[in-house]
Amino acid sequence: MLAPSELILRPNGSLYHLDLLPGQVAETIITVGDPERVRAVSDRFDRVELRVEAREFVTHTGTLDGRRLTVVSTGIGTDNVDIVFNELDALFNVDLARREIKSELTRLTFVRLGTSGAFQPDLPLDSFLLSTAALAMDGLLPFYLHQGSPDPAAISLYEHLEDAGVRLPVPVLIVRPDLPPAFAATGLPTGMTLTAAGFYAPQGRSIRLASGLSPRLLEALRTWQDEELRLTNIEMETAGIYGLATALGHRAVSLSALLANRAAGTFSRQPAKTVDALISKGLELILQDT
């Protein structure tokens, strides 16, 4: 039995942070960072059956073309991904009344529709990218993935950085998702996403404080390539989503609208329009998924 201090429920039996009850969430779940984007997604649904708000976690469930969907905001960062993924998994895979893990587990599908900064000069502003892997520079995953052998790409990246005489401030940890079938061959550009612990210095930005990611380290990250894989973009959730979803037996995909180009020093002049187009593309692909 899971103790009340470990699996925390509200007095009405709902999950501690998300305030959700069993039956209120669909098996296909769209995650977005911005709570406002939850409304932008569910405005496209034919019908919305549930709206729940708790802190930065806004959840809407409804149907689109006969498909039941949930959209939930994680807020920014993998510390929030930790909460959202553990609680959504518990909603399906733990008997909350008995406080016991169910013997039959439900496999969920997670689709992140987020924003990101391109890391390579050839990736245009306002284009989309599908992450086939993520480099976890945020710090969450070592608390979960403390066993098993490293991804071969992690060894390749480690060696490339060593050859360049630079090191990451954290261990090189790369995770890959079990992609939902419709997202395996979309024709969208793909690549490895760097998931950072913050927006400024952890992404190499410097306003008044210098970033510990030196220009030499950033250049070494930019020039690394392992077969088809290269570091394409930076954001703040994908590695946490991929690491936790895979460890829990769920499918996951992260789609990003590239609003900044960090190599070129540019930012989108139409971010709202681009995010709107990403929502359309994401929903189109979800409806094709089996």
Ligand SMILES: O=P(O)(O)O[C@H]1O[C@H](CO)[C@@H](O)[C@H]1O
């Ligand atoms: O637009 P969202 O989905 O929030 O994603 C990106 O934008 C936020 C930073 O501005 C981070 O959450 C980052 O991952």
Ligand SMILES: O=c1cc[nH]c(=O)[nH]1
């Ligand atoms: O550069 C960017 C743009 C969006 N989100 C990020 O985390 N970084």
